[in-house]
Amino acid sequence: KLMKVFITRRIPPEGMKILAAAEGCEVSQWDSDEPVPRSELLKGVEGAHGLLCLLSDKIDKEVLDAAGPNLKVISTMSVGFDHLVHSEIKKRGIRVGYTPDVLTDATAELTVALLLATSRRLPEGVEEVKSGGWSSWKPLWLCGYGLSGSTVGIVGLGRIGMAIAQRLLPFGVKRLLYSGRTAKTYAAEVNGEFVPLDTLASESDFIVVSCSLTPETQGMCDKAFFRKMKKTSIFINSSRGAVVNQEDLYEALSSGQIAAAGLDVTTPEPLPTNHPLLTLKNCVVLPHIGSATYSTRGIMSALAAQNLLGGLQGSDMPSELSL
Numbered sequence: 001k002l003m004k005v006f007i008t009r010r011i012p013p014e015g016m017k018i019l020a021a022a023e024g025c026e027v028s029q030w031d032s033d034e035p036v037p038r039s040e041l042l043k044g045v046e047g048a049h050g051l052l053c054l055l056s057d058k059i060d061k062e063v064l065d066a067a068g069p070n071l072k073v074i075s076t077m078s079v080g081f082d083h084l085v086h087s088e089i090k091k092r093g094i095r096v097g098y099t100p101d102v103l104t105d106a107t108a109e110l111t112v113a114l115l116l117a118t119s120r121r122l123p124e125g126v127e128e129v130k131s132g133g134w135s136s137w138k139p140l141w142l143c144g145y146g147l148s149g150s151t152v153g154i155v156g157l158g159r160i161g162m163a164i165a166q167r168l169l170p171f172g173v174k175r176l177l178y179s180g181r182t183a184k185t186y187a188a189e190v191n192g193e194f195v196p197l198d199t200l201a202s203e204s205d206f207i208v209v210s211c212s213l214t215p216e217t218q219g220m221c222d223k224a225f226f227r228k229m230k231k232t233s234i235f236i237n238s239s240r241g242a243v244v245n246q247e248d249l250y251e252a253l254s255s256g257q258i259a260a261a262g263l264d265v266t267t268p269e270p271l272p273t274n275h276p277l278l279t280l281k282n283c284v285v286l287p288h289i290g291s292a293t294y295s296t297r298g299i300m301s302a303l304a305a306q307n308l309l310g311g312l313q314g315s316d317m318p319s320e321l322s323l
């Protein structure tokens with residue numbers, strides 16, 4: 001019988017081709033680069049058997065009720081799943097697909113780029129060149145902090161955290177600390193030392209947040225956390241904005257409590273252009289582009305499509321999330 005699928009955005013062609021080739025699949029889509037308005041989402045999911053969504057779509061009770069009892073599978077084109085209301089999905093026995101692994105390298109690369117851009121003050125330098133502020137080579141101008149001999153602390157040593165650690169070590173990092181719920185055996189590959197979050201905060205020169213957003217990690221980087229950091233330390237977040245208390249981060253950056261921050265994720269997204277964080281020279285903000293390479297986004301869309309089909313057919317999904 002015919003299976004109805006709703007896709008909440010224009011996605012790369014790799015995934016669309018897979019769905020077009022699938023028999024018995026009737027696809028409708030919010031065919032735009034901009035997010036689907038809530039009312040259109042609620043209309044679009046009506047009677048759907050499958051939903052292919054993005055991290056910017058909140059999938060909660062209202063959406064699931066609008067979809068109705070046909071809905072068998074939600075496939076998100078993301079590794080993060082904090083936008084899905086787990087309890088409601090589980091209650092209805094709906095399967096969930098996501099896209100881990102395929103974006104690990106791209107996200108780790110971007111995180112390293114953001115770390116270096118922040119620590120070596122690249123956006124400030126570019127701005128000085130354009131504005132005529134570059135008057136001469138100056139011994140004390142635009143100095144930052146280097147990785148060589150440093151201590152790096154990774155909050156959440158999962159797939160992406162490990163890939164970041166592996167990329168940073170060749171810069172001459174001396175110690176690699178990590179925190180999380182449990183110690184990981186694979187941490188030995190990067191000589192990672194499992195430490196409490198407090199120790200990580202106080203001993204690291206570079207802190208990289210790479211954990212999932214959960215009730216436990218929400219607001220975890222707060223005033224108390226930033227107070228433990230050294231004045232010369234750099235804070236990087238490429239996971240989810242809500243792991244950070246942004247008011248506390250603003251305070252820490254503007255008072256000189258910490259040296260600088262680089263954020264690929266914020267709350268909200270997009271961050272309003274008049275947001276206080278954007279007035280700070282020592283804060284580099286990117287528009288959530290961790291996985292944004294051409295090839296990675298293509299592979300993510302293909303995997304999301306395969307997950308969706310697996311769920312519709314009641315067969316294996318290449319990457320199923322157990323809630």
Ligand code: GLV
Binds near residue numbers: 077079080103290291
């Ligand atoms: C990106 O943040 C993702 O969850 O895929």
Ligand code: GLV
């Ligand atoms: C830098 O360019 C130097 O020559 O020291």
